[in-house]
Amino acid sequence: MSSKTVSNVVNDFVHVAPATREKVLRSIAELGYQPNVTARRLVTGRTGTLELAVSDVSLPYFAELARRISRIAASRGYRLLLEQTGSSIQAERAVLHNRESGLVDGLIFQPSLLGTEELAEYTVDTPVVLLGENAVPEAVDSVMIDNVSAAREATAHLLRLGRRRVAFVGHEAYGLSETSRQRIQGFREALTRIGIAPDPALEIAAPAISSQAAADAVGRALDAGLVVDAVFCRDDLSALGTLRALHERGHRVPEDVAVVGWDDVAMSAFMRPTLTTVRPDAEELARLALEMLEQRIAGQGGPGRHVLVGHTLVVRESAP
């Protein structure tokens, strides 16, 4: 019996006599034979593996994203390789450039630091879908939500509550990310629309994306005499830190200060007070990213597609 016949059986091909198939299957079970993935990859050229690259999987938004992508990938027969770029732009570059060929069939990448120009230089053959809010090169597929609009809506919600001293919290102190830039832009637009001039003193940067950094930054600002009646946070982690800083200084939320977050991660519904927050349609985002990636893997050509998924403002106690 040739290895070809075995291969046919293993891959469930036609034209194998039932008796032969039976015999092969029995031998496989007896010998504990396991096909070697690597050899198969070498000859077929497909790895059956997708890569997800984000800055830090432990950030709740990315953790939830990874869960979704991993699930969908598994349901479609793909394995998932996880890559963390940390806060290193070199690591982000490496995701695109130091690409060993044949590692994965496709890449889902949320850049944090890389700008459009560098992203655009990317011309390797691995199919890519870009996530997040970094302005994205024309040629590459991307899925994101409309950050500027969502930020405008969230801010408008605070203004509608009658708040007039609204702060923005949690953007990077140095090297403003595109994400933060767009959210701040929407924030300012909402203010301008009702005739309030954006005040730089009300934009409180933090040295890192973490509750601690936000708590420290907000705490310092408050201690320095800053007066606010609302805070719009770059993300739910910053919101958590902001809630703490306010609480420790005796400010009541939402009575004295209303707070809005971004992402609607699982814990947002359990904070005290529960958090009003921008909820991106994360399930749809993950689904579309994988769908688009699979189409490219299947050989679909054409120009980059740039898809916007929806978002909603989930109103909870912190800004009712």
Add this chain to the structure above:
Amino acid sequence: MSSKTVSNVVNDFVHVAPATREKVLRSIAELGYQPNVTARRLVTGRTGTLELAVSDVSLPYFAELARRISRIAASRGYRLLLEQTGSSIQAERAVLHNRESGLVDGLIFQPSLLGTEELAEYTVDTPVVLLGENAVPEAVDSVMIDNVSAAREATAHLLRLGRRRVAFVGHEAYGLSETSRQRIQGFREALTRIGIAPDPALEIAAPAISSQAAADAVGRALDAGLVVDAVFCRDDLSALGTLRALHERGHRVPEDVAVVGWDDVAMSAFMRPTLTTVRPDAEELARLALEMLEQRIAGQGGPGRHVLVGHTLVVRESAP
């Protein structure tokens, strides 16, 4: 020039004349040559990839674990494949049994549902390190903390505060996991030691590991008239839900009810009140798991090693 020379240059081997190396490097850059990982794998037998299998990466503890393992793996030149088993015992079995050979060099696996017997049946050649608290077969390496002791200490802390009606919250209603079993055991031991008979009515199960499930379960128990002055939670997620259920019913923490969690995930220091919780030495756990795995990959034989890493009770506002 032969492909061998190129291979030598690419792999940074000795015995290549500087001039030749130079020439090769230049050609590589010009042609945009990228070595094919798969072919290399086939011939070397090493994949340079490790697998991490947990039930759900979006659970904060696993998200933080994944961050650590991913980082350490990357620093040692490994890629990381992420596998989620969800709440399916079949998926956990598949992690061990449906193993295609040559996929990864090693596996770090935290089983949630699989018992020792099934784990022990595992006799494939891929090196494995088991994480978590499931009783682990003799033959397989494992890293965990001493759950029974840690649970005893946490409960003792509550008793030392003078609390006498201490509840346990968050274990599975059906199919008690080994993790929960051990934590409950330590919980009961601490009670027994000071002469309190464990009361089943004070062990409040939840249908899932989530804040919502815990909040619902605790809320129902409270509404049914349960009186407690302390709650020991299976994990920080349950603690978050417990805090909410208590707050919604007007119970003050820690004045009326003290609360202790488990894991010390990032958000624990920002809950309101901040959470007293059991902190496993997660960094050491991750480090050791990878170290042991690498030793096995390097061919080290010998019986299974079962390492305990340390833990501390981090005392914060919820149980001062």
Add this chain to the structure above:
DNA sequence: TTGAAAGCGCTAACAG
């Protein structure tokens, strides 16, 4: 329906 031969792209072993 099954077998034999070729070859995916690389590295190990060895010879030059």
Add this chain to the structure above:
DNA sequence: CTGTTAGCGCTTTCAA
């Protein structure tokens, strides 16, 4: 120091 040869384990092509 550099080139040649063989072969990793599989699938593909082609012949029987």
